[in-house]
Amino acid sequence: MGETKKILLIDDEEDFCFFVKGHLEKTGEFQVQTAYNGNDGIREAKSVNPDLILLDIVMPDLSGDEVAMEFNEDPSTRDIPVVFLTALASQEQEEGALPLQRIGGRYFIAKPITRDGLVEAINYMLS
Secondary structure: OOOOEEEEEEOOOHHHHHHHHHHHHHOOOEEEEEEOOHHHHHHHHHHHOOOEEEEEOOOOOOOHHHHHHHHHHOOOOOOOOEEEEEOOOOOOOOOOOOOEEEEOOEEEEEOOOOHHHHHHHHHHHHO
8 A cells, every 4th residue: 555645624614524534544545634724724734734635615714715825825835736625516426427526727526525535536636
């Protein structure tokens, strides 16, 4: 088995983070750090240097868009792939298709998502 990939999950729903972290780490493929707001997520990204960031769009302090703009402006985080997680979009997925949607150059995954779908999307983004 290869090296585990570092994932940073930024979402204000602590229960969602707990379950996603547990499901991803059970695969043995990922090490997951969590942050429950945008400001902590920005600090954590600079500290952890993750391979990929899963970022909620709607959060109370900074929106996902604002956090992503911060990442893009900082040389230490601008090259980290970001996938937005949102309950605002519906998932109309064809059988066997990746759960990723690309809108305006950004990747989105609609909540709720299965563990297998999330793992598949992460591996796609990191390949």
